[in-house]
Amino acid sequence: MSTFKENGPAFGNLLLKSLHQIALDRNHTIASVRQNIAEAIFCNASAIEFWCKGHVPQDKSIVTALANEIKKSNGFRLDSEYNRFLNNGGIEASELHAIECDQISPFIVGNPIQYPCRFYGRERELSRIFGLWKKMPLQNVAILGPKRSGKTSLLSYLSSITTAPSSLIRKGQRQDWLSNPERYCWIYVDFMIVPTPSSFYNHVLKNLQIPYPEADICSGSIFIELLESRIQSPTLILLDELALAVNSPEFDQSFWNGLRNLACVATQQKLAFAVSAEQYPAQIASEKNISSPFFNIFQTIFLGPMEISEAYDLIKSSPIGFNSTDSEWILEHSKCWPALLQIACQNRFYSLENKETDNRWQEETLREFARYSYLFNWEAH
Numbered sequence: 491m492s493t494f495k496e497n498g499p500a501f502g503n504l505l506l507k508s509l510h511q512i513a514l515d516r517n518h519t520i521a522s523v524r525q526n527i528a529e530a531i532f533c534n535a536s537a538i539e540f541w542c543k544g545h546v547p548q549d550k551s552i553v554t555a556l557a558n559e560i561k562k563s564n565g566f567r568l569d570s571e572y573n574r575f576l577n578n579g580g581i582e583a584s585e586l587h588a589i590e591c592d593q594i595s596p597f598i599v600g601n602p603i604q605y606p607c608r609f610y611g612r613e614r615e616l617s618r619i620f621g622l623w624k625k626m627p628l629q630n631v632a633i634l635g636p637k638r639s640g641k642t643s644l645l646s647y648l649s650s651i652t653t654a655p656s657s658l659i660r661k662g663q664r665q666d667w668l669s670n671p672e673r674y675c676w677i678y679v680d681f682m683i684v685p686t687p688s689s690f691y692n693h694v695l696k697n698l699q700i701p702y703p704e705a706d707i708c709s710g711s712i713f714i715e716l717l718e719s720r721i722q723s724p725t726l727i728l729l730d731e732l733a734l735a736v737n738s739p740e741f742d743q744s745f746w747n748g749l750r751n752l753a754c755v756a757t758q759q760k761l762a763f764a765v766s767a768e769q770y771p772a773q774i775a776s777e778k779n780i781s782s783p784f785f786n787i788f789q790t791i792f793l794g795p796m797e798i799s800e801a802y803d804l805i806k807s808s809p810i811g812f813n814s815t816d817s818e819w820i821l822e823h824s825k826c827w828p829a830l831l832q833i834a835c836q837n838r839f840y841s842l843e844n845k846e847t848d849n850r851w852q853e854e855t856l857r858e859f860a861r862y863s864y865l866f867n868w869e870a871h
Contacts, residue, residue: 498544501578505556506542507696508565508575514692515564515683527563531555546579553579567678567697569604569650596809597836599829603643606654606663610807611800611828612644613664615791619648619764620667622789623674627759628724633766635793636868638829641766644793645728648764649676675725681734687745694727710748718756725761732767736774746775746782753787763788794868795826804831810842819852827865833858 513523521535528535531552538556547553557566557575566572594605603609615633622629633641651664652671659665668674677697684690691708695701700720702708708716735741752761765771771785796804798821805817812820816838824830834855841851 497578497580498546501546501575502542502544503699504571504575504578505538505560507699508560508571509538509542510696511567511693512560512563512565514689514696523563527556527559530559550579550581553581564683567680568646568676570653570676573655595836596807596839597832599832599836602646603640604646604650605658606647606651607658607660609643609647609651610804611796612640612647612793613800614797615644615793616648616667618791623724623726623762624668626724628726628762629789630753630762630787631764631791632771632788633764633791633793634768634770635766636768636865638827638862638865639793639868640828641793642730643828645678645730645764645766649678649726649728673723675723676728677726678728679730681729681731681738685738686740698725710745714748714752714756717752717761721757721760723760725757727761727763729763729765732765732771733769733774736771736778736780743780743782746780746784750782750784750787753784796828796831798826801826801831804828805835808835808839810839812838812842823856823859825866827862830859830862830865 509520509523509527512518512527513520516523518526524535524538528538533552541547541556547556553576557572557579560566560575561572566575594608596608598608619631619633622631633644635641651659652666652668652674654665675698677694679690679693684693687710688708691710691713692702695708695713695716698717698720700716702712702716729735749763753759753763765788767774770790771788775782775785795801801821801824802817805812805820812835820831820834820838824834837851837855837858
Protein backbone atom coordinates (compact mmCIF):
# COMPACT_ATOMS: atom_id res chain seq x y z
CA MET A 491 0.00 0.00 0.00
CA SER A 492 0.99 3.62 -0.48
CA THR A 493 -0.14 6.88 1.03
CA PHE A 494 0.08 10.58 0.06
CA LYS A 495 1.92 12.07 3.03
CA GLU A 496 2.79 15.68 3.78
CA ASN A 497 6.30 15.02 2.50
CA GLY A 498 4.99 13.04 -0.47
CA PRO A 499 5.65 15.76 -3.09
CA ALA A 500 9.30 16.06 -2.00
CA PHE A 501 9.66 12.28 -2.09
CA GLY A 502 8.12 12.13 -5.57
CA ASN A 503 10.28 14.96 -6.89
CA LEU A 504 13.48 13.36 -5.62
CA LEU A 505 12.48 10.01 -7.08
CA LEU A 506 11.68 11.53 -10.47
CA LYS A 507 14.88 13.59 -10.49
CA SER A 508 16.99 10.52 -9.70
CA LEU A 509 15.35 8.53 -12.50
CA HIS A 510 16.07 11.38 -14.92
CA GLN A 511 19.70 11.37 -13.76
CA ILE A 512 20.08 7.64 -14.41
CA ALA A 513 18.39 7.98 -17.81
CA LEU A 514 20.70 10.85 -18.74
CA ASP A 515 23.84 8.97 -17.70
CA ARG A 516 22.87 5.81 -19.56
CA ASN A 517 21.14 7.42 -22.51
CA HIS A 518 18.01 5.42 -21.68
CA THR A 519 14.36 6.38 -21.54
CA ILE A 520 12.64 7.08 -18.23
CA ALA A 521 10.34 4.13 -18.89
CA SER A 522 13.25 1.70 -19.28
CA VAL A 523 14.90 3.03 -16.11
CA ARG A 524 11.64 2.59 -14.19
CA GLN A 525 11.40 -0.98 -15.46
CA ASN A 526 15.02 -1.80 -14.49
CA ILE A 527 14.61 -0.36 -11.01
CA ALA A 528 11.30 -2.17 -10.56
CA GLU A 529 12.83 -5.51 -11.51
CA ALA A 530 15.73 -4.96 -9.13
CA ILE A 531 13.45 -4.39 -6.11
CA PHE A 532 10.76 -6.88 -7.20
CA CYS A 533 7.86 -4.52 -7.87
CA ASN A 534 5.91 -3.22 -10.85
CA ALA A 535 7.08 -0.27 -12.95
CA SER A 536 3.59 1.21 -12.51
CA ALA A 537 4.24 1.36 -8.74
CA ILE A 538 7.33 3.49 -9.28
CA GLU A 539 5.38 5.77 -11.60
CA PHE A 540 2.74 6.07 -8.86
CA TRP A 541 5.36 6.95 -6.23
CA CYS A 542 6.76 9.66 -8.51
CA LYS A 543 3.42 11.45 -8.11
CA GLY A 544 4.01 11.87 -4.37
CA HIS A 545 2.69 8.60 -2.96
CA VAL A 546 5.10 7.22 -0.37
CA PRO A 547 5.25 3.44 0.18
CA GLN A 548 4.04 2.51 3.66
CA ASP A 549 6.54 -0.34 3.83
CA LYS A 550 9.86 1.21 4.86
CA SER A 551 11.78 -1.77 3.50
CA ILE A 552 10.54 -0.79 0.04
CA VAL A 553 11.72 2.80 0.56
CA THR A 554 15.12 1.51 1.66
CA ALA A 555 15.42 -0.94 -1.25
CA LEU A 556 14.39 1.78 -3.70
CA ALA A 557 16.90 4.25 -2.25
CA ASN A 558 19.74 1.73 -2.29
CA GLU A 559 19.04 0.67 -5.88
CA ILE A 560 18.95 4.29 -7.05
CA LYS A 561 22.19 5.00 -5.21
CA LYS A 562 23.77 1.92 -6.77
CA SER A 563 22.72 3.25 -10.18
CA ASN A 564 24.27 6.69 -9.43
CA GLY A 565 20.89 8.39 -9.34
CA PHE A 566 21.98 10.27 -6.22
CA ARG A 567 25.09 12.35 -6.80
CA LEU A 568 25.49 13.27 -3.11
CA ASP A 569 24.88 11.43 0.14
CA SER A 570 22.67 14.33 1.22
CA GLU A 571 20.26 13.49 -1.62
CA TYR A 572 20.14 9.86 -0.52
CA ASN A 573 19.48 10.91 3.07
CA ARG A 574 16.75 13.38 2.05
CA PHE A 575 15.06 10.70 -0.01
CA LEU A 576 15.00 8.33 2.95
CA ASN A 577 13.82 11.08 5.30
CA ASN A 578 10.98 12.03 2.98
CA GLY A 579 10.16 8.33 2.77
CA GLY A 580 9.52 8.29 6.50
CA ILE A 581 12.84 6.92 7.71
CA GLU A 582 14.30 8.89 10.63
CA ALA A 583 17.95 9.80 11.20
CA SER A 584 18.34 7.07 13.82
CA GLU A 585 17.14 4.53 11.27
CA LEU A 586 19.50 5.98 8.65
CA HIS A 587 22.35 5.25 11.03
CA ALA A 588 21.33 1.61 11.31
CA ILE A 589 20.97 1.32 7.55
CA GLU A 590 24.21 3.00 6.54
CA CYS A 591 26.84 2.65 9.21
CA ASP A 592 26.73 -1.14 9.26
CA GLN A 593 27.83 -1.00 5.64
CA ILE A 594 30.76 1.39 6.13
CA SER A 595 34.19 -0.22 6.27
CA PRO A 596 36.64 1.30 8.78
CA PHE A 597 39.08 1.95 5.92
CA ILE A 598 38.19 2.66 2.29
CA VAL A 599 40.60 1.90 -0.56
CA GLY A 600 40.09 2.92 -4.17
CA ASN A 601 36.75 4.70 -3.85
CA PRO A 602 36.26 8.32 -2.75
CA ILE A 603 35.21 8.83 0.87
CA GLN A 604 31.45 9.41 0.80
CA TYR A 605 30.57 9.23 4.50
CA PRO A 606 31.63 12.16 6.71
CA CYS A 607 32.55 9.91 9.64
CA ARG A 608 35.22 8.23 7.49
CA PHE A 609 36.84 11.48 6.37
CA TYR A 610 39.89 12.60 8.35
CA GLY A 611 42.10 15.64 8.27
CA ARG A 612 42.37 18.56 5.84
CA GLU A 613 41.31 20.97 8.60
CA ARG A 614 43.45 23.80 7.24
CA GLU A 615 42.09 23.33 3.72
CA LEU A 616 38.51 23.14 4.97
CA SER A 617 38.94 26.32 6.99
CA ARG A 618 40.24 28.20 3.95
CA ILE A 619 37.55 26.95 1.58
CA PHE A 620 34.58 27.45 3.87
CA GLY A 621 36.01 30.86 4.73
CA LEU A 622 35.47 31.83 1.09
CA TRP A 623 31.85 30.67 1.22
CA LYS A 624 30.66 32.06 4.55
CA LYS A 625 29.59 35.41 3.14
CA MET A 626 28.72 37.03 -0.14
CA PRO A 627 30.17 37.25 -2.67
CA LEU A 628 30.92 33.55 -2.97
CA GLN A 629 34.43 32.96 -4.24
CA ASN A 630 35.80 30.28 -6.54
CA VAL A 631 38.24 27.57 -5.53
CA ALA A 632 40.61 25.29 -7.44
CA ILE A 633 41.62 22.18 -5.49
CA LEU A 634 44.91 20.95 -6.93
CA GLY A 635 46.79 17.78 -6.24
CA PRO A 636 48.14 14.63 -7.84
CA LYS A 637 46.04 11.56 -8.55
CA ARG A 638 44.94 9.80 -5.33
CA SER A 639 45.46 12.89 -3.20
CA GLY A 640 41.80 12.95 -2.13
CA LYS A 641 40.33 15.66 -4.34
CA THR A 642 37.02 13.90 -5.01
CA SER A 643 36.70 12.90 -1.35
CA LEU A 644 37.18 16.51 -0.33
CA LEU A 645 34.52 17.72 -2.77
CA SER A 646 32.08 15.18 -1.36
CA TYR A 647 32.90 16.18 2.21
CA LEU A 648 32.45 19.87 1.49
CA SER A 649 28.91 19.23 0.26
CA SER A 650 27.84 16.91 3.07
CA ILE A 651 29.54 17.76 6.37
CA THR A 652 27.53 20.86 7.32
CA THR A 653 24.14 19.12 7.12
CA ALA A 654 25.08 15.50 7.85
CA PRO A 655 22.97 13.78 10.56
CA SER A 656 24.67 13.37 13.93
CA SER A 657 24.58 9.60 13.44
CA LEU A 658 27.14 9.96 10.64
CA ILE A 659 29.49 12.28 12.52
CA ARG A 660 32.33 11.30 14.85
CA LYS A 661 32.40 12.70 18.34
CA GLY A 662 34.05 16.13 18.18
CA GLN A 663 33.94 16.30 14.37
CA ARG A 664 33.33 19.87 13.32
CA GLN A 665 30.18 20.79 11.39
CA ASP A 666 29.71 24.51 12.10
CA TRP A 667 31.62 25.72 9.05
CA LEU A 668 28.68 27.74 7.67
CA SER A 669 25.84 29.77 9.14
CA ASN A 670 22.45 28.43 8.03
CA PRO A 671 23.99 25.61 5.97
CA GLU A 672 20.53 24.41 4.90
CA ARG A 673 20.31 27.50 2.65
CA TYR A 674 23.17 26.27 0.47
CA CYS A 675 22.60 24.32 -2.75
CA TRP A 676 25.29 21.85 -3.78
CA ILE A 677 25.70 20.34 -7.25
CA TYR A 678 28.40 17.77 -7.99
CA VAL A 679 29.49 17.36 -11.63
CA ASP A 680 31.82 14.55 -12.65
CA PHE A 681 33.09 15.26 -16.16
CA MET A 682 33.78 11.54 -16.58
CA ILE A 683 30.00 11.01 -16.91
CA VAL A 684 28.86 14.47 -18.06
CA PRO A 685 30.54 14.53 -21.48
CA THR A 686 28.80 17.43 -23.26
CA PRO A 687 27.62 20.98 -22.52
CA SER A 688 23.98 19.98 -22.95
CA SER A 689 24.31 17.14 -20.45
CA PHE A 690 26.03 19.58 -18.08
CA TYR A 691 23.22 22.13 -18.39
CA ASN A 692 20.52 19.51 -17.92
CA HIS A 693 22.32 17.98 -14.95
CA VAL A 694 22.61 21.31 -13.15
CA LEU A 695 19.02 22.32 -13.90
CA LYS A 696 17.68 18.98 -12.70
CA ASN A 697 19.63 19.23 -9.46
CA LEU A 698 18.26 22.74 -8.90
CA GLN A 699 14.78 21.49 -9.87
CA ILE A 700 14.50 24.16 -12.56
CA PRO A 701 12.32 23.16 -15.56
CA TYR A 702 14.28 23.04 -18.80
CA PRO A 703 13.30 23.01 -22.49
CA GLU A 704 11.03 20.15 -23.53
CA ALA A 705 13.46 19.12 -26.24
CA ASP A 706 15.77 18.01 -23.39
CA ILE A 707 18.56 20.06 -24.96
CA CYS A 708 19.39 23.32 -23.25
CA SER A 709 21.67 25.89 -24.89
CA GLY A 710 24.22 27.95 -22.98
CA SER A 711 22.27 31.18 -23.36
CA ILE A 712 19.03 29.61 -22.10
CA PHE A 713 20.93 27.98 -19.23
CA ILE A 714 22.36 31.32 -18.10
CA GLU A 715 18.97 33.04 -18.38
CA LEU A 716 17.32 30.33 -16.27
CA LEU A 717 19.93 30.50 -13.52
CA GLU A 718 20.07 34.29 -13.61
CA SER A 719 16.39 34.46 -12.71
CA ARG A 720 16.27 31.53 -10.29
CA ILE A 721 19.43 31.60 -8.15
CA GLN A 722 18.48 33.16 -4.82
CA SER A 723 20.33 30.96 -2.32
CA PRO A 724 24.10 30.39 -2.15
CA THR A 725 24.88 27.78 -4.79
CA LEU A 726 28.11 25.81 -5.17
CA ILE A 727 28.84 23.81 -8.32
CA LEU A 728 31.63 21.27 -7.76
CA LEU A 729 33.43 20.36 -10.99
CA ASP A 730 35.43 17.15 -10.68
CA GLU A 731 38.05 16.18 -13.27
CA LEU A 732 38.21 19.62 -14.88
CA ALA A 733 40.96 18.58 -17.31
CA LEU A 734 38.66 16.01 -18.96
CA ALA A 735 36.26 18.75 -20.01
CA VAL A 736 38.98 21.19 -21.07
CA ASN A 737 40.60 18.49 -23.23
CA SER A 738 37.29 17.61 -24.86
CA PRO A 739 36.39 19.45 -28.09
CA GLU A 740 32.75 19.40 -26.91
CA PHE A 741 33.47 22.14 -24.37
CA ASP A 742 34.55 25.16 -26.37
CA GLN A 743 35.51 28.66 -25.28
CA SER A 744 31.91 29.90 -25.33
CA PHE A 745 30.99 27.27 -22.73
CA TRP A 746 33.71 28.43 -20.35
CA ASN A 747 32.88 32.08 -20.95
CA GLY A 748 29.29 31.30 -19.96
CA LEU A 749 30.43 29.77 -16.67
CA ARG A 750 32.53 32.83 -15.98
CA ASN A 751 29.50 35.03 -16.61
CA LEU A 752 27.46 32.94 -14.16
CA ALA A 753 30.05 33.17 -11.41
CA CYS A 754 30.97 36.82 -11.79
CA VAL A 755 27.93 38.66 -13.17
CA ALA A 756 24.65 36.86 -13.91
CA THR A 757 23.93 35.48 -10.43
CA GLN A 758 25.28 38.47 -8.48
CA GLN A 759 28.01 36.15 -7.18
CA LYS A 760 25.52 33.96 -5.34
CA LEU A 761 26.96 31.08 -7.34
CA ALA A 762 30.55 29.85 -7.27
CA PHE A 763 32.60 26.96 -8.57
CA ALA A 764 35.02 24.58 -6.95
CA VAL A 765 37.11 22.60 -9.42
CA SER A 766 39.51 19.71 -8.96
CA ALA A 767 42.57 19.24 -11.16
CA GLU A 768 46.22 18.26 -11.12
CA GLN A 769 47.37 21.58 -12.61
CA TYR A 770 46.31 25.20 -12.42
CA PRO A 771 43.10 25.72 -14.43
CA ALA A 772 44.75 28.45 -16.53
CA GLN A 773 47.64 26.14 -17.33
CA ILE A 774 45.31 23.35 -18.48
CA ALA A 775 43.39 25.80 -20.67
CA SER A 776 46.55 27.34 -22.12
CA GLU A 777 47.74 23.93 -23.31
CA LYS A 778 44.52 23.67 -25.35
CA ASN A 779 44.71 27.29 -26.60
CA ILE A 780 41.58 28.26 -24.64
CA SER A 781 41.82 31.82 -23.38
CA SER A 782 38.57 32.16 -21.43
CA PRO A 783 38.81 34.36 -18.30
CA PHE A 784 36.92 31.61 -16.44
CA PHE A 785 40.22 29.90 -15.73
CA ASN A 786 41.60 32.93 -13.88
CA ILE A 787 38.88 33.34 -11.24
CA PHE A 788 40.12 30.70 -8.80
CA GLN A 789 41.92 30.76 -5.49
CA THR A 790 44.18 27.73 -5.18
CA ILE A 791 44.14 25.04 -2.51
CA PHE A 792 46.90 22.41 -2.71
CA LEU A 793 46.37 18.87 -1.46
CA GLY A 794 49.60 17.31 -0.31
CA PRO A 795 50.21 14.78 2.47
CA MET A 796 48.06 15.05 5.59
CA GLU A 797 49.37 16.54 8.81
CA ILE A 798 50.99 13.91 11.04
CA SER A 799 48.42 14.50 13.78
CA GLU A 800 45.59 14.00 11.27
CA ALA A 801 47.19 10.81 9.96
CA TYR A 802 47.40 9.54 13.55
CA ASP A 803 43.69 10.20 13.97
CA LEU A 804 42.95 8.00 10.98
CA ILE A 805 45.26 5.24 12.24
CA LYS A 806 43.69 5.35 15.72
CA SER A 807 40.22 4.90 14.24
CA SER A 808 40.84 1.19 13.65
CA PRO A 809 38.29 -0.99 15.48
CA ILE A 810 41.26 -3.20 16.40
CA GLY A 811 43.98 -0.98 17.79
CA PHE A 812 47.42 -0.92 16.17
CA ASN A 813 50.49 -0.98 18.38
CA SER A 814 52.98 1.87 18.25
CA THR A 815 55.40 -0.07 16.04
CA ASP A 816 52.73 -0.67 13.41
CA SER A 817 51.54 2.93 13.60
CA GLU A 818 55.04 4.29 13.12
CA TRP A 819 55.63 1.92 10.19
CA ILE A 820 52.45 3.11 8.49
CA LEU A 821 53.35 6.76 8.99
CA GLU A 822 56.89 6.32 7.73
CA HIS A 823 56.05 4.39 4.58
CA SER A 824 52.86 6.24 3.60
CA LYS A 825 54.43 9.66 4.09
CA CYS A 826 50.93 10.65 5.31
CA TRP A 827 49.28 10.49 1.89
CA PRO A 828 45.63 9.67 2.58
CA ALA A 829 45.24 6.98 -0.10
CA LEU A 830 48.36 5.19 1.15
CA LEU A 831 47.25 5.48 4.76
CA GLN A 832 43.96 3.84 3.84
CA ILE A 833 45.76 0.96 2.10
CA ALA A 834 48.17 0.34 4.97
CA CYS A 835 45.50 0.63 7.67
CA GLN A 836 43.13 -1.68 5.83
CA ASN A 837 45.84 -4.31 5.34
CA ARG A 838 46.87 -4.16 9.00
CA PHE A 839 43.28 -4.24 10.22
CA TYR A 840 42.44 -7.32 8.14
CA SER A 841 45.61 -9.09 9.27
CA LEU A 842 44.70 -8.50 12.91
CA GLU A 843 41.09 -9.47 12.30
CA ASN A 844 42.30 -12.75 10.78
CA LYS A 845 44.78 -13.24 13.63
CA GLU A 846 47.80 -13.29 11.35
CA THR A 847 51.10 -13.13 13.22
CA ASP A 848 53.58 -12.54 10.41
CA ASN A 849 54.48 -9.38 8.47
CA ARG A 850 52.88 -10.27 5.16
CA TRP A 851 50.58 -7.26 5.54
CA GLN A 852 53.65 -5.02 5.24
CA GLU A 853 54.89 -6.81 2.13
CA GLU A 854 51.45 -6.53 0.52
CA THR A 855 51.24 -2.87 1.46
CA LEU A 856 54.60 -2.04 -0.10
CA ARG A 857 53.62 -3.83 -3.31
CA GLU A 858 50.49 -1.71 -3.51
CA PHE A 859 52.45 1.45 -2.72
CA ALA A 860 54.68 0.82 -5.74
CA ARG A 861 51.79 1.88 -8.01
CA TYR A 862 51.78 5.30 -6.38
CA SER A 863 55.49 6.06 -6.27
CA TYR A 864 54.82 9.38 -8.03
CA LEU A 865 53.28 10.69 -4.80
CA PHE A 866 56.64 10.63 -3.05
CA ASN A 867 58.11 13.03 -5.61
CA TRP A 868 55.20 15.46 -5.76
CA GLU A 869 55.68 19.12 -4.85
CA ALA A 870 53.17 21.95 -4.88
CA HIS A 871 54.04 24.49 -7.58
